[in-house]
Amino acid sequence: EVQLMESGGGFVRPGGSLRLSCAASGFSFGSYPMNWVRQAPGKGLEWISYINRDGSAAVYADSVKGRFTVSRDNGKNSLYLQMTSLRGEDTAVYYCAKDHEWASDYWGQGTQVTVSS
Amino acid sequence: QSALTQPPSASGSPGQSVTISCTGTNSDIGGYNHVSWYLQHPGKAPKLIIYEVSERPSGVPDRFSGSKSGITASLTVSGLQAEDEADYYCCSFADTDKWVFGGGTKLIVL
Numbered sequence: 001e002v003q004l005m006e007s008g009g010g011f012v013r014p015g016g017s018l019r020l021s022c023a024a025s026g027f028s029f030g031s032y033p034m035n036w037v038r039q040a041p042g043k044g045l046e047w048i049s050y051i052n053r054d055g056s057a058a059v060y061a062d063s064v065k066g067r068f069t070v071s072r073d074n075g076k077n078s079l080y081l082q083m084t085s086l087r088g089e090d091t092a093v094y095y096c097a098k099d100h101e102w103a104s105d106y107w108g109q110g111t112q113v114t115v116s117s
Numbered sequence: 118q119s120a121l122t123q124p125p126s127a128s129g130s131p132g133q134s135v136t137i138s139c140t141g142t143n144s145d146i147g148g149y150n151h152v153s154w155y156l157q158h159p160g161k162a163p164k165l166i167i168y169e170v171s172e173r174p175s176g177v178p179d180r181f182s183g184s185k186s187g188i189t190a191s192l193t194v195s196g197l198q199a200e201d202e203a204d205y206y207c208c209s210f211a212d213t214d215k216w217v218f219g220g221g222t223k224l225i226v227l
Contacts, residue, residue, distance in 0.1 A: 102149075
């Protein structure tokens with residue numbers, strides 16, 4: 001069974017940093033690209049980052065480019081999102097998702113990030 | 118990249134069919150067949166129901182179908198059931214290797 005489990009969310013002051021993790025199991029993690037998607041309170045889904053199978057290439061939404069960095073450790077079946085210079089508008093539930101044919105077929109349960117003074 | 122345009126809400130009675138539209142541009146929906154649809158129940162993670170415009174993942178009922186014409190993609194839910202009441206999001210691959218979601222449509226089963 002495919003499982004994705006995010007962790008690392010929490011409360012942080014504006015300008016602060018957080019590192020999210022996503023532990024994967026039930027599939028060959030290193031064989032699939034991965035995505036991060038977030039959802040602000042009461043709002044819709046926003047794609048924020050994609051990383052390829054071996055971690056050699058990543059792309060970001062304009063809203064987070066230059067502040068967020070995605071990485072992965074295929075040996076540990078783990079995906080990461082380093083978030084810096086956090087702003088109030090970054091407050092959201094953050095999901096990791098497994099890529100399948102240009103879509104995301106499995107999602108974690110999400111981890112809440114709250115940025116507030 | 119601007120969000121894709123979806124109607125805020127849609128509704129239908131049990132057993133009926135409802136279609137949700139998703140309008141983009143030639144830089145996203147119009148330029149690629151990488152359109153996907155997700156449903157999300159309150160407090161839950163999104164679930165993939167359509168990918169590559171019209172493909173259904175294993176386990177998704179054939180009551181869900183997708184199509185695309187030009188810059189508009191559509192999701193049709195046939196034989197509406199109470200459990201279909203959820204938020205629905207379209208998503209498309211876009212120029213400069215990014216993905217863009219629609220704003221979401223709340224489907225109400227009357």
